[in-house]
Amino acid sequence: MDELINNLLKKYKTNCPFELSRALGIHIRFMNLGAVTKGLYYRKLRRRFIVIHNELPLEWQRFVCAHELGHDRLHKGINRFFLEESSYFSPGKLERQANLFALKLLSANSLPDQDESLNSYYLRIGIPPEVRFYTQD
Incomplete structure (x- = not known):
């Protein structure tokens, strides 16, 4: 995944x-x-689409786009839905991989400052702080 990014x-x-x-x-x-x-994320007639909920805050739209791009790069040919964390669906392996891809892509070229909390780091680089729950196994 790192090489791909x-x-x-x-x-x-x-x-x-x-x-x-x-x-x-x-x-x-x-x-x-x-x-x-x-x-x-879905494919139709060899065309690829990412659809993002239009009422999400901008940082979430960015994360969702990165997540769905992860599906495109990592899970070719599989249509996926990114569900709210409060749904009754447990995130499976493919969802965790897409979340990790999104987190790595969005944080590329940026490191946390010394003694900076994860929440502060995410806020500084425009990643929703709730994302940490999406990337855990």
Whole structure:
């Protein structure tokens, strides 16, 4: 996963998931996805789509885009839904991998300052602090 992310950063010179998705030919759409779905990734007729819940705060839209980009890069051919953590669905291996991909991509080229808490670090680089719950096994 680290090599995959490093190759994306090197080739496209950005860790912005929106820019990377567009550069990779993935169509991004925003729409109301209801109360529990934050985003989804799907393929249709060899076209790839990321759909992001349009009522999410900007930092969540960015994280969801990175998460769904993770599905595109790591889980080719599998359609996925990113469900609210309070749903009754336990995040499986593929979801944890996509979350870790998103976290690594968004934190690329940035390290926590000495004695900086994880929450402060996430806030500084624009990652929702709740993300730590999404990446745990």
